[in-house]
Amino acid sequence: xxxxxxxxxxxxxxxxxxxxxxxxxxxxxxxxxxxxxxxxxxxxxxxxxxxxxxxxxxxxxxxxxxxxxxxxxxxxxxxxxxxxxxxxxxxxxxxxxxxxxxxxxxx
Amino acid sequence: xxxxxxxxxxxxxxxxxxxxxxxxxxxxxxxxxxxxxxxxxxxxxxxxxxxxxxxxxxxxxxxxxxxxxxxxxxxxxxxxxxxxxxxxxxxxxxxxxxxxxxxxxxxxxxxx
Numbered sequence: 001x002x003x004x005x006x007x008x009x010x011x012x013x014x015x016x017x018x019x020x021x022x023x024x025x026x027x028x029x030x031x032x033x034x035x036x037x038x039x040x041x042x043x044x045x046x047x048x049x050x051x052x053x054x055x056x057x058x059x060x061x062x063x064x065x066x067x068x069x070x071x072x073x074x075x076x077x078x079x080x081x082x083x084x085x086x087x088x089x090x091x092x093x094x095x096x097x098x099x100x101x102x103x104x105x106x107x
Numbered sequence: 108x109x110x111x112x113x114x115x116x117x118x119x120x121x122x123x124x125x126x127x128x129x130x131x132x133x134x135x136x137x138x139x140x141x142x143x144x145x146x147x148x149x150x151x152x153x154x155x156x157x158x159x160x161x162x163x164x165x166x167x168x169x170x171x172x173x174x175x176x177x178x179x180x181x182x183x184x185x186x187x188x189x190x191x192x193x194x195x196x197x198x199x200x201x202x203x204x205x206x207x208x209x210x211x212x213x214x215x216x217x218x219x
Contacts, residue, residue: 001168034206036152036206043208043209043210044201044209045209046207049206055207087151089152089206091206094165094167094168095154095166095167095168096142096154097154098152098153098154099151101152
């Protein structure tokens with residue numbers, strides 16, 4: 001199985017700042033990496049797929065980059081609603097696997 | 108609009124079989140794949156398996172011997188059946204369409 005390692009596990013930032021979350025695959029997954037946001041009481045939200053393609057409705061302050069084994073989610077000019085949990089997921093081969101998650105907290 | 112809703116028992120005994128239903132609206136099951144994903148309390152997400160628009164399935168190898176995913180397109184429902192439940196199967200179970208739309212999840216506790 002492809003192991004997905006996310007870093008950092010926890011991240012504290014203030015509104016207006018920019019942050020980056022990294023995701024490393026144990027083998028090449030080409031461009032097939034998705035990013036999700038999870039918040040209590042809300043459905044999980046697909047932000048980015050295929051490494052860098054924004055899902056419809058995702059604000060442009062979110063961006064994704066990378067290919068092969070190393071990927072990054074960048075959020076510029078943080079808004080209050082951006083705080084929560086973030087997961088990466090590879091969808092290149094079965095079983096589709098998720099990273100361990102990054103908790104983005106208010107500093 | 109697209110909606111998915113999971114339903115099933117909140118409590119199941121060890122060694123029993125879990126049956127969950129995902130009822131969808133706003134799209135056809137023959138057009139988009141639907142996955143089941145679970146999340147133990149306080150832990151991360153685990154992909155369990157998928158049923159594609161053509162009805163084919165794929166499963167997480169770690170669960171394959173216990174897991175079955177099927178559907179009834181006339182009722183817009185996808186089903187999950189998992190046998191030989193253990194306490195570590197306690198989790199919130201989600202269904203998701205092409206991962207773009209998710210249900211709110213249903214908590215299943217495995218306990219005697």
